Amino acid sequence: MADHIPPPSRDDVAARWRALIDGNMTREDIHAWAAQWVGNVPISDPMVDTALLYLHGFGLTVGPNPSHPTDRTGDDYLHSDQDIVLAFERWQADCTKYDTDPERFRREKRAAAQAYLERERREKGTG
Template structure:
């Protein structure tokens, strides 16, 4: 079986917006990213900033144990708490969108800036 087509920035943005609006869960977004972050899809040739967006989305379901804050896991918070607060998820989207805008305004300058 061949891998599905790699996600685009529009795909990442749509999932992220749905998460911020409460139309999907952190767990569902994480599950969507697994192939592209942990699996064979991680070797795909992504458009700029898609991989960054996938990494963010992949980690938004991280939970921690308040009694042992260094213990993190993917999945439902259960007895724990979300590592990334809801406002951090929304702020991450705004930050990623600004990075995308900077890239689109000057792709070569953006590439030079991240290489240095």
């Protein structure tokens, strides 16, 4: 399956993301498309890898079986339509930051993740 299909480019994932936002593709279609690569093949561009993870997750529901996308109303989805738009805008901004200085981008993302984990530890009283 994905072994024979080259990973998508940033333009490819952006086009799929826009198609989802515009209503030209369903969440389930996007999930199935992204699933070809998520966890199956190495992706050399970390921004494409990140986009595929987002797209793969937009079909998640909060119903009885949240790990399996189903044909349901938007109210049942874990991520709202607005969440999808905002995630796309953040991803585009992150692509620009990454392209400007990949090492700085990685350092800042790592520091933000560490700060988040520290806040979680403090809130739970385990740190």
